[in-house]
Amino acid sequence: xxxxxxxxxxxxxxxxxxxxxxxxxxxxxxxxxxxxxxxxxxxxxxxxxxxxxxxxxxxxxxxxxxxxxxxxxxxxxxxxxxxxxxxxxxxxxxxxxxxxxxxxxxxxxxxxxxxxxxxxxxxxxxxxxxxxxxxxxxxx
Amino acid sequence: xxxxxxxxxxxxxxxxxxxxxxxxxxxxxxxxxxxxxxxxxxxxxxxxxxxxxxxxxxxxxxxxxxxxxxxxxxxxxxxxxxxxxxxxxxxxxxxxxxxxxxxxxxxxxxxxxxxxxxxxxxxxxxx
Numbered sequence: 253x254x255x256x257x258x259x260x261x262x263x264x265x266x267x268x269x270x271x272x273x274x275x276x277x278x279x280x281x282x283x284x285x286x287x288x289x290x291x292x293x294x295x296x297x298x299x300x301x302x303x304x305x306x307x308x309x310x311x312x313x314x315x316x317x318x319x320x321x322x323x324x325x326x327x328x329x330x331x332x333x334x335x336x337x338x339x340x341x342x343x344x345x346x347x348x349x350x351x352x353x354x355x356x357x358x359x360x361x362x363x364x365x366x367x368x369x370x371x372x373x374x375x376x377x378x379x380x381x382x383x384x385x386x387x388x389x390x391x392x
Numbered sequence: 393x394x395x396x397x398x399x400x401x402x403x404x405x406x407x408x409x410x411x412x413x414x415x416x417x418x419x420x421x422x423x424x425x426x427x428x429x430x431x432x433x434x435x436x437x438x439x440x441x442x443x444x445x446x447x448x449x450x451x452x453x454x455x456x457x458x459x460x461x462x463x464x465x466x467x468x469x470x471x472x473x474x475x476x477x478x479x480x481x482x483x484x485x486x487x488x489x490x491x492x493x494x495x496x497x498x499x500x501x502x503x504x505x506x507x508x509x510x511x512x513x514x515x516x517x518x519x
Binding site for chain 2: 335
């Protein structure tokens with residue numbers, strides 16, 4: 253396991269938002285809000301086009317953070333938070349970067365907090381995702 | 393005054409987790425391969441934390457239909473969710489200021505007092 257210094261940031265990765273990916277994600281969670289499925293109904297609800305469910309943002313990640321090497325097993329997702337700006341909308345080109353913002357050790361546990369920010373093709377902020385991951389050295 | 397949201401009950405199946413793995417591109421095998429899950433010291437296949445969190449969206453959908461939009465959402469994952477368990481998603485909503493709701497949610501394994509996930513969501517509606 254290796255965690256690079258706080259502030260280490262990935263290269264941006266651009267994600268093209270596709271209607272099929274939104275539909276698959278919404279169906280996998282059993283969602284029914286019409287704006288996830290129909291352009292016409294999304295527009296009736298005040299959106300420009302089909303939008304993604306909020307937690308779809310977790311599928312939009314930056315490129316690998318340089319120097320970040322986490323074990324495949326023994327990782328626990330401890331906390332997850334999102335802040336949302338413009339909706340994630342079909343056909344968007346969302347540029348995403350991931351940054352190390354906090355690390356701390358407590359006994360055998362290492363806490364790592366990563367912040368991922370998405371910006372759309374209009375240079376508008378779309379989301380900030382903050383994930384705290386716990387690695388247990390004794391479980392490795 | 394806190395208003396209860398209509399709760400949602402969902403039994404987590406292996407099919408759910410395979411679908412969610414495909415839809416989210418999270419192919420960690422502990423979420424669909426029992427042998428590998430056991431090799432990692434788990435009791436069996438466990439749900440993706442983000443699957444459990446995503447299910448909360450279902451109890452929020454009536455608010456979305458009313459024109460509310462989610463601006464912030466934080467969750468703490470407290471216990472694992474083994475496949476085959478039935479989850480109960482419940483929450484309460486408080487209007488903190490005109491047009492702003494603060495929703496507290498919990499996802500519990502049926503028959504267990506301690507929630508597997510707790511969270512807070514802020515929603516806004518233009519007034």
